[in-house]
Amino acid sequence: MAKEISSVTDPRAMITEGCRLPVKMYNCDEWPLAEILNIKRDTEDGIASFYVHYVAYNKRLDEWVADARLDYDKMQMPSAVKAREKGADAKSLNGSRPPSPEMKPATPRPPAPPRIEKVPIVEKIKTEIKVENGAPPVGPKQQPKKKKLKAEGGIAVDVIVSQDSQESNQPPTPRQTGSMSTHHPDDVVTRMKNITMIELGKYRLKPWYFSPYPQEMTNIPVVYLCEFCLKYVKSSKCLERHLVKCPLKHPPGNEIYRKQSISFFEVDGRKNKIYSQNLCLLAKLFLDHKTLYYDTDPFLFYVMTECDDRGFHVVGYFSKEKESTEDYNVACILTLPPFQRKGFGRLLIEFSYELSKFEGKTGSPEKPLSDLGLLSYRSYWSHTILEILVDMKPSENGERPQITINEISELTSIKKEDVISTLQYLNLINYYKGQYVIVLTKEVLESHMRAMQKRKLRIDPKCLHWTAKDWSKRGKW
Numbered sequence: 001m002a003k004e005i006s007s008v009t010d011p012r013a014m015i016t017e018g019c020r021l022p023v024k025m026y027n028c029d030e031w032p033l034a035e036i037l038n039i040k041r042d043t044e045d046g047i048a049s050f051y052v053h054y055v056a057y058n059k060r061l062d063e064w065v066a067d068a069r070l071d072y073d074k075m076q077m078p079s080a081v082k083a084r085e086k087g088a089d090a091k092s093l094n095g096s097r098p099p100s101p102e103m104k105p106a107t108p109r110p111p112a113p114p115r116i117e118k119v120p121i122v123e124k125i126k127t128e129i130k131v132e133n134g135a136p137p138v139g140p141k142q143q144p145k146k147k148k149l150k151a152e153g154g155i156a157v158d159v160i161v162s163q164d165s166q167e168s169n170q171p172p173t174p175r176q177t178g179s180m181s182t183h184h185p186d187d188v189v190t191r192m193k194n195i196t197m198i199e200l201g202k203y204r205l206k207p208w209y210f211s212p213y214p215q216e217m218t219n220i221p222v223v224y225l226c227e228f229c230l231k232y233v234k235s236s237k238c239l240e241r242h243l244v245k246c247p248l249k250h251p252p253g254n255e256i257y258r259k260q261s262i263s264f265f266e267v268d269g270r271k272n273k274i275y276s277q278n279l280c281l282l283a284k285l286f287l288d289h290k291t292l293y294y295d296t297d298p299f300l301f302y303v304m305t306e307c308d309d310r311g312f313h314v315v316g317y318f319s320k321e322k323e324s325t326e327d328y329n330v331a332c333i334l335t336l337p338p339f340q341r342k343g344f345g346r347l348l349i350e351f352s353y354e355l356s357k358f359e360g361k362t363g364s365p366e367k368p369l370s371d372l373g374l375l376s377y378r379s380y381w382s383h384t385i386l387e388i389l390v391d392m393k394p395s396e397n398g399e400r401p402q403i404t405i406n407e408i409s410e411l412t413s414i415k416k417e418d419v420i421s422t423l424q425y426l427n428l429i430n431y432y433k434g435q436y437v438i439v440l441t442k443e444v445l446e447s448h449m450r451a452m453q454k455r456k457l458r459i460d461p462k463c464l465h466w467t468a469k470d471w472s473k474r475g476k477w
């Protein structure tokens with residue numbers, strides 16, 4: 001009898017998918033709360049392994065763990081989890097919702113800052129404020145406080161905020177078609193990583209997320225990719241055979257940029273469909289918030305490579321709709337993991353804005369941005385805008401230099417909303433004597449200068465050989 005009771009209450013016997021409990025994280029001493037997504041039992045010895053998602057962390061940290069890493073004492077059954085979430089939801093209706101897990105800091109990865117769409121945006125005009133077409137960068141109820149202007153050791157620039165900056169309050173509509181669209185349902189299959197490892201050129205990469213490679217690629221230790229055409233095969237032997245006959249030593253399409261070892265190839269998703277699909281499959285391994293589709297026709301892919309005597313090796317890419325009704329200049333962007341944190345992401349972003357400058361347009365990345373996407377864009381926008389402000393000279397009569405949001409936007413091709421959200425994020429806009437003034441403090445200037453000195457890789461517009469096509473005038477993409 002006693003034994004029966006203990007088996008009913010033994011958490012080891014009760015553990016199922018949906019249970020939550022502390023789990024020891026790989027390579028560190030932390031035991032964050034995790035949800036069991038899947039359980040696999042060895043048919044011979046019955047030993048179980050568990051696929052866990054750390055609740056407050058990005059999905060790329062999800063992993064298979066052994067029994068010894070679970071803290072059963074604090075296990076919550078799925079019903080308890082649901083009841084707790086219901087309670088939390090009810091609370092949220094009263095306006096006190098806890099931050100969603102995706103918004104929580106994802107240490108040891110960087111914390112996810114608030115999403116761009118949630119940054120308060122410019123609204124109404126205050127008539128007594130002396131602004132050209134004026135719209136202050138605060139909501140109507142938040143009256144701007146008069147602050148004492150301080151710029152010791154720094155620079156002050158008048159900023160003239162334009163009226164039509166308010167249009168950005170509309171949340172962007174996620175695209176549902178194309179090579180990748182915004183990811184919605186979190187079903188059991190796509191919630192779990194399905195590829196163990198890929199080999200690409202001289203690198204072995206551990207995927208972060210699910211990608212819809214064919215079933216036969218999912219139960220093998222390594223998927224081998226041709227680093228030039230991105231074809232995937234099941235074994236190194238197959239790859240060897242493929243490499244003998246593969247004609248490519250660079251991505252297909254036109255090389256539209258080359259400076260030193262860095263090149264960009266423009267690949268048309270309609271003309272090079274197989275390559276584009278293979279690129280999307282590869283990218284999806286590191287992109288969480290997109291679902292992959294096979295319609296690559298409406299996209300161009302800008303593939304960045306590094307060249308050596310063996311060929312042009314892919315470093316990263318971004319895709320771009322041939323026609324975007326929302327002024328998106330990037331759909332998806334990726335630096336392959338071995339090349340991350342070396343300035344290549346920033347280079348890709350800079351290139352995307354150079355294309356927009358050639359087109360005479362402003363642009364913005366497709367939303368939602370991932371946590372790393374937002375960090376990279378914030379960093380790029382901040383430094384690009386600061387570069388302009390720092391270079392501004394006082395007028396001849398010694399007055400503070402003046403610039404409008406529109407001018408910053410035109411000079412950089414960064415969409416107005418992103419200019420405003422960046423200025424707000426950097427907390428640079430001050431209200432002084434009826435004017436909006438950007439005050440660049442000594443600290444901001446110094447940190448900007450430090451970042452600029454680190455920034456070795458830059459796009460050189462002179463090396464871009466490209467003419468923008470007007471896709472709306474073409475019968476077919």
Ligand code: ACO
Nearest residue numbers: 332333334335340341342343344345346370372373376379
């Ligand atoms: N931790 C902290 N800050 C980071 C990190 C990180 N892991 N990665 C990027 N940043 C920030 C930093 O501010 C960095 O500047 P710093 O090096 O001076 O500190 C800045 O971003 C740019 O860094 P790069 O080295 O130029 O960027 P990277 O080559 O690593 O590429 C990218 C950034 C493309 C976002 C990369 O992390 C990636 O491919 N991630 C996976 C796919 C993804 O999330 N793509 C964006 C999706 S959103 C969209 O597609 C529109």
Ligand code: ZN
Nearest residue numbers: 226228229246
């Ligand atoms: Zn090949």
